[in-house]
Amino acid sequence: MTSKIFPKVIKAKDIMKKSYFQRGRYHFLIYNLDGSISRECSGLYLPPINFLNKLDFFIYKNKKWIKIHNHLKKVKIESFETIHFYEIGDIKIRLEIFLPDNFTALRFFIKANKRIKLKIKPVIEFDYIPKYHENPVKGHSFKKFKNDIILHAKFDDKTVLMFNSDKKFKISSTNSQINCFEMNIRNCNINVLCAEKSEKELYHMLREIKKDTRLIKKKRYNKSIFERVILKTDNKELNENFEFAKHNLFLLRHRQTGIGRGYLAGVPYFLSFFGRDTFWSMPGALMLGDFENVKDCLNMFAKYQSEVSTETKKPGKMPHEIWLNGEINYYSTDSSMLFVHALYWYYQHSKDKAYLEDIFPTLKDTINFLIENLEKHRINHGKLGFLKDTTWMDSYNRGQTAIEMQALVVSCFNVAMEIAKVVKDKEIVKEWEIEKNKAEKVLKKFSKNGFWVDHINKDNTKSKSIVANTLFLLVLNLISKKQAKDIIKFLGKSELFTEFGVRSRAKKSQGRNPESYHKGGIWPFLSGIYLIGMYNYNLKDNENILNSFSKYYRNFSYGFAPEYIHGDNFDLQNLKHDSCFLFLWSSALYIQAVLQGMCGIRINKKGKLYLKPHLPKNVNEVEVKNFRFGKNFYDIKIKGKKKEIKRVLKKE
DSSP: OOOOOOOEEEEGGGOOOOEEEEEOSSOEEEEETTSSBOOGGGSEESSOOSSGGGEEEEEEETTEEEEGGGGEEEEEEOSSEEEEEEEETTEEEEEEEEOOSSSEEEEEEEEOSSOEEEEEEEOOOTTOOOTTOSSOOOOEEEEEETTEEEEEEOBTTBEEEEEEESSOOOOSOOOTTOSOEEEEESSEEEEEEEEEEOHHHHHHHHHHHHHOOHHHHHHHHHHHHHTTSEEEESOHHHHHHHHHHHHHHHHTEEEETTTEEEEOOEETTBOSEEHHHHHHHHHHHHHTTOHHHHHHHHHHHHHTOOOSOOSSOOTTOOOSEEOTTSOEEOOOSSHHHHHHHHHHHHHHHHOOHHHHHHHHHHHHHHHHHHHHHOBTTBOOOOOBTTBSOSSSOTTSOOOSEEHHHHHHHHHHHHHHHHHHHHTTOHHHHHHHHHHHHHHHHHHHTTEETTEEOSEEOTTSOBOOOOBGGGGHHHHTTOSOHHHHHHHHHHHHHTTOEETTEEESBOTTSTTOOTTSTTTTOEEHHHHHHHHHHHHHTTOOOTTOHHHHHHHIIIIISTTOOOSOBOSSOOOTTTOOOOSOSEEHHHHHHHHHIIIIIISOEEEOTTSOEEEOOOOOTTOOEEEEEEEEETTEEEEEEEETTTTEEEEEEEEO
16 A cells, blocks of 8 residues: 555644645646635636636624635645635634536635624736736626526636525625625535636536535546555655655646647646656656656657747757647757657657657657757757756856756767667668767767866856756766766765755855755755666765655645755745745656666666666665556565565556
């Protein structure tokens, strides 16, 4: 059995993070832990409606209106819903937020010793135009029908909000110009529905809500996620962290009508499909057996591969970002190279040779784009669109050629050649090997007396900054074991590593700023890169970076792994940052580090599954169930330091 990570009860006094993320089958919700809908990023996706996040609820007590969200006592977070408990004197309110198939539902359960007044105040800004719609809202009105109150907003002839109570109540006003209405109630349940549907469809939804099929769906949801790959060790905290990471990855799966299916990059600021983030996260998704979603995601990016040449894109280039409204930008240097890696990772796990053959022309276009845009076999980058640079560190300019970009060029050719061998295109292997050898010579120029520089400037001077990007040499297996040891030793002395993970820039480096996004902040992504690289070279995690993930999941975001945190300020009570509280690769690389690195689940050159575990001191027994590889599932057991391994083959 998996570790039980839900329900999770948080007392109001312990709430530090202001936002939370909850998803349904077709859309998702961002809201504040006090129960109010988040104002950030419109709060509600998809459909993207800006109305629900403008609702405020008040109770009339002691001759004044009191906002209920200021009286939160505790929050109970479950895998399919969240429940908020409020107390205002003798009035007790329970607010449930859950997401049925294609709409959002809030349910209020109010208990009071006497009749009270509840005011619902929809503070709607009608001049606001949600960015995913072309037409603005034209007006609104209230309508009473039996016990139901419906708020109509004239938008494409759709009703967006509906209020319903199981008790009769009196409306203080139905004037369409008012911005609130009041209800005189005692003990009652109130349903608030939100969707872009007709009035008739909303009534159908209301009937469905009253049936309340959440229990059935919760069981189905838990089975699809928590029984996908089960990790059980003798370390309870590790088990729970893995479940959090797995839950997070599936939370970010998303299908956008007319666009495709993939993984959203982060909440709340990066709710779109990013090439770089997605492709780095694919090994983690594949190790969870999510083959179908990964394949769909690859197809989505292939569909938007550039066929024309403009200022920002060239034929064969892969998108940097696919927005949910269909807008595409190509502002990255590495997305195209990582697409090639992702194709190979998918094949390694799924053994889907037919798909590799089908998409091989797309891969060749990508490699041709890469070759045509190399300058003297060196990859260049810089300002493009709204970004200061097109590497993953895009918040500042990093000269002309960054070390991880050139490393990806070399690795990309290596991977492309392996794919060409699978599809039996021997001639192109020879061509690509020549290009790889030339790019490899350029990569060696980044090393001087054992020190690897972060980037080379346009005037060919070398950066003196001590940055985490040399770790990519380890994760891509491009250097010797001695070189890997030297890099880790040097970075350790430079104070790149902390108990909370890996800094983007070392403490003993020029230009460091611990508050900066890319010049000193701590990234779980880099912690994952470090761990996977260390395991690649059979090196020990002496810095206990694996344990740093526990702090993310338990202290920062209530089970979520954030984008990054302050590089020095580890006071959890006062921690403040404006990054995403849930980030795709923060969890995906942890999954990869645990399964591929710690458990040692590997694929050899012949495409066979084998084990080479690296168990830390606090883990002696490991059991992995339902690991998907090719057309089969495997149960894997590891006991003790001497690798007692049992594999049980299961049919899919």
